[in-house]
Amino acid sequence: MEKIGTMVTLSKDREEKFAGLIDTYEKLVFSICYKITGDYFAAEDLSQETFLSVFQKYDTFDGVNEKAWICRIATNKSIDYMRSSGRRSTPTEDVFFETLPDEKKNPEKKMIEQEIKERFRELCKGLKPPYDEIAEDYxxxxxxxxxxxxxxxxxxxxxxxxxxxxRNMLRSLYGKEESG
Amino acid sequence: MKYPSDQELENWILELEQEELYAPRHLKEEILKKATQPAELRQMAGTAEDVKKMQLAECSGRSPEHPQSSFFAYTLKIVAGMAAAILLTFVLPANNGMDISRAKERMERMEVMADKRQEQLIEAYTLPDEEENGSRRRSNFLSHIEAEAAQLFEKADEVKELNIFWNKNQGGN
Incomplete structure (x- = not known):
């Protein structure tokens, strides 16, 4: 993951504006990162880095299409992460962003939240107390x-x-599942 | 994985938005916390993972902004502890919890006790002169007395040696 450079101190107005951006786009950004990486923790980190980049570069944004701009940052960061970690995406790399016709879509496809929480339920069973309960609560x-x-x-x-x-324990368990 | 074109990305986003989007509840708080961190900290940290480590240091009350000063204080504590331990190692055995004068008195008392014990044994085992046949027995008894007295004097000598050791450590009295 790339380093985040020095950032200008946020004024109160800017802080409010950025809080508003997060409220508007956090679900979309996280979903993009999760869909591309398939990794909850990577998606979390990438989402944070996306918004920090947005804060850093907002003054240079031309203001044309804010949503597309933010999604582009999130997508590119996620792709860079996949390339740098040497992972293979699923199902195939180059057609990942091709949209499927309606009749070929999987009706049993789970929602992101449901998929993530089901996975966490399984992972939390592998933790020792009190971390299992803490992870479940959080x-x-x-x-x-x-x-x-x-x-x-x-x-x-x-x-x-x-x-x-x-989080660290879950992350390592998550990583073992991915590679296993 | 290739970067999508603008059109591909737009279509993909539209498809994605048809699903129920999701973000963890704590994500916003973490982003704002990092965004409002001092720039130097974030520059030092680098990755998101490093920033989390620094936050953990803040939770535990340590000072991430001045790691050198906390290390210096820690070093001072260790050195002070070592000095105290070395001092006690030499001071405690020399005194053994008592004054030198009291140790001398104890040694003298033990010598007096040894002398008295010797006299008592001699009186107890000395036979009258008219029993000439028992002269050999008498000499054996006396040898026995001498052996007991020698043991007592050995103990007195040990105390003397300890006293010499104490005197040496005190620089002699």
Missing amino acids: YIKELSVAEIAKKRGVGTKTIQTRVYRA
Whole structure:
């Protein structure tokens, strides 16, 4: 993944504008990254990098088609990630972006959220306590750190540390599944 | 994997939007946190993974902005601990929890006790002169007495040696 360069300090107005951009496009950007990489954690990192790039380069944007511009950044970053990690996309590389006619589409295709959460349910079973429950609360139930801390009666910093560790464990399990 | 053309990308996005799009709930918060981080931190961090490590350091109360000062403080603590341990190693055995003067008194008392014990044994095992047949027995008893006294004096000598060692470590008294 590429390095993010130095960034201008955000003024309050800019921060609000960028928060608005995130609200508008975060689902689309994450979905693009996930569809191309097939990896939840890579999609998470790539989404963050996409928006940070948008923040960095927004002043140079010509303002013509904001959505297409942001999607292009997300797509290119995801493709670069796939190339650099030496992965093969599915089903075939060059036809990945070709749209299929309606009659050839898979009706049983799962939604992204459903697919991700089903996968996490399986992965969480492979974690030791308390990380299995922490991961379930954070990734499947999507509770915030503060909510998990309140539920468990521990400090937020403790939960943050555990979430970080759970994330690393899940990431390695995820990687094993991908290569296995 | 090739980069799609603008048209291909647009069509693909339209198809994708027909599905229910998804993003993790915590994504926005993490993006904004990173976007508002000091530029130097992000430059130092580099990748998104490194930034997460720095956030973990912040969670644990360490100072990611000044790693050199925290390392210096840590080094000082280690050196101070080592110095204290070395000092105690030499101080404690020399004193053994007591003053030198008290150790000397103890040694003298042990010598006096050894002398008294010797006298007692001699009195107890000395036979009257009129029992000349028992002179050999008497000499054996005396040998026994001497052996016991020698043991007591050995113990007194050990105490003396300890005292010499203490004196040496104290620079002599």
